[in-house]
Amino acid sequence: MADERTPLLSVQHLCKEFPVESGVFGKRFSKKSVHAVNDVSFDIYEGETFGLVGESGCGKSTTGRCIMHLTRPTSGTVLFEGKDVSKMSKKELKEMRRHMQFIFQDPYASLNPRMTIGEIVSEPLIIHNVMPDAKEREKYVRELLDVVGLNPEHINRYPHEFSGGQRQRVGIARAFALKPKLIICDEPVSALDVSIQAQVLNLLNDLQKEYGTAYLFIAHDLSVVQHISDNIGVMYLGNMMEYADWKALYDRPYHPYTQSLLSAVPVPDPDVQATRKRIVLAGDPPSPIDAPSGCCFHTRCPMACEKCSRERPELREVEPGHFCACHFAAPNPIKESSIEL
Known part of the structure; x- marks a missing residue:
């Protein structure tokens, strides 16, 4: 029986090819393409988590970047709230990204070392002109830091003064600053210790319950995905191999x-x-x-x-x-x- 709800995000026959030229000493022998994503389709509904799993290099992160339009897809359709992302103007893309945010894999590379934690978390608010008053913005950022388990008094510290788990919490606070409808989590716990992974996953679960945010959760660890996902897609070499709710997938893999x-x-x-x-x-x-x-x-x-x-x-x-x-x-x-x- 088909789901009669309207999906928040609908990915239909998504493909992404990267051209590769081979040769030696400046001579080109052949021109081929890497099919990073090959005819991938799935839906994400409001307040739910879709887990995307597979080996390294299978196209999970490229899928996430194509959805956000950080990478332009070769073909296929990405519909966010019924609107085709590929046909959006720059102004429409900016407005769309207010409701769709990204949590990056590497908590060390994704934060600007020259900016304080307060500046990093408040940057989306400034870009989207959500909270023009500086005092109001600072108060909101302090509240966000408290929500993600950081000391609000550390608002003027720099990223190098924090551990990997604390930096990822900063990244989560930045992603939630605009209260988006969908967050793409690109392996957000893979660079963290196992004990810290559990803390971050529990935090993401708590924030989802509080704000009703949907997640596209990209990972290569099936036990991590099981902990947080409603539905799961398994990718291999750019292709979607299986797609089901988490219990059916774990109990009866086809x-x-x-x-x-x-x-x-x-x-x-x-x-x-x-x-x-x-x-x-x-x-x-x-x-x-x-x-x-x-x-x-x-x-x-x-x-x-x-x-x-x-x-x-x-x-x-x-x-x-x-x-x-x-x-x-x-x-x-x-x-x-x-x-x-």
């Missing part, structure tokens, strides 16, 4: 790639962990410049056959609300005979 990823997630119970079998994929991910024909996963899939190398599987609905791009989509498709200990 794609062999999703099943192999889940087998690598540790379980906190040592007795259960001791009896689990790990699915080890053969080889390394292929180069995105020379992507395999047919199904992009067939070179590593233990179930692949000749059809997989010829025909690209369509992302189809295998259960209500559960989509999978596999010719042999079935619950936990890789059987024990194919699993290595």
